[in-house]
Amino acid sequence: xxxxxxxxxxxxxxxxxxKNLQVEVSQHLITSxxxxxxxxxxxxxxxxxxxxxxxxxxxxxxxxxxxxxxxxADVHLCFDRYFEYSTKSSTRSARANATRVHQLERKTPLPAxxxxxxxxxxxxxxxxxxxxxxxxxxxxLQHATQNHQLLGKTTCPRRYRRVVSRxxxx
Numbered sequence: 100x101x102x103x104x105x106x107x108x109x110x111x112x113x114x115x116x117x118k119n120l121q122v123e124v125s126q127h128l129i130t131s132x133x134x135x136x137x138x139x140x141x142x143x144x145x146x147x148x149x150x151x152x153x154x155x156x157x158x159x160x161x162x163x164x165x166x167x168x169x170x171x172a173d174v175h176l177c178f179d180r181y182f183e184y185s186t187k188s189s190t191r192s193a194r195a196n197a198t199r200v201h202q203l204e205r206k207t208p209l210p211a212x213x214x215x216x217x218x219x220x221x222x223x224x225x226x227x228x229x230x231x232x233x234x235x236x237x238x239x240l241q242h243a244t245q246n247h248q249l250l251g252k253t254t255c256p257r258r259y260r261r262v263v264s265r266x267x268x269x
Contacts, residue, residue: 134173139226140216148212154225155205158232165233166243178226203228 146164149156168174198214201207203224215221233239 132172134175135168135171136175136177137168139176139178139229140222143216143222143225144212149209152209153206154203154209154228155232157209157225158205158229161229162233162236162239166239169243178230179222205232 142164146157146160149160165174165176198218198221200218200220201210201214201224203210203215203221205228209215210221215225
């Protein structure tokens with residue numbers, strides 16, 4: 100966990116651990132889930148990242164993915180929280196590389212995936228834009244799902260008539 104000089108070692112072996120824990124399951128034993136818990140930080144790395152377009156272009160990709168999952172089950176989106184002084188903050192700063200902070204808005208050109216996802220400030224902006232885009236899209240909210248809760252930056256859940264899912268900042 101720590102290097103000889105006392106610095107925290109950056110964890111990089113999640114994929115290896117996942118592969119080691121993976122097991123084959125017979126198709127006839129698989130049941131449909133009633134609920135899905137999604138690590139949005141991981142999801143952002145797996146979604147198609149448009150090579151051209153705006154932040155809105157990526158938000159559309161995200162909403163299509165969420166909508167498809169909501170047809171199958173309740174979706175609980177877990178976003179990272181970014182506390183200034185935490186054990187994760189040292190890991191994040193070690194991974195930050197030399198990417199610059201962008202001023203992300205829905206209509207700005209979408210930077211490269213690494214430029215957004217390897218910089219905490221950029222990733223925080225994207226998370227906020229994703230949540231705001233979903234909550235401000237009445238058409239999406241009306242057609243995507245029925246009765247869910249939203250947990251955002253505040254700790255109090257607020258009930259919405261037809262909110263997309265339970266968005267949790269973890």
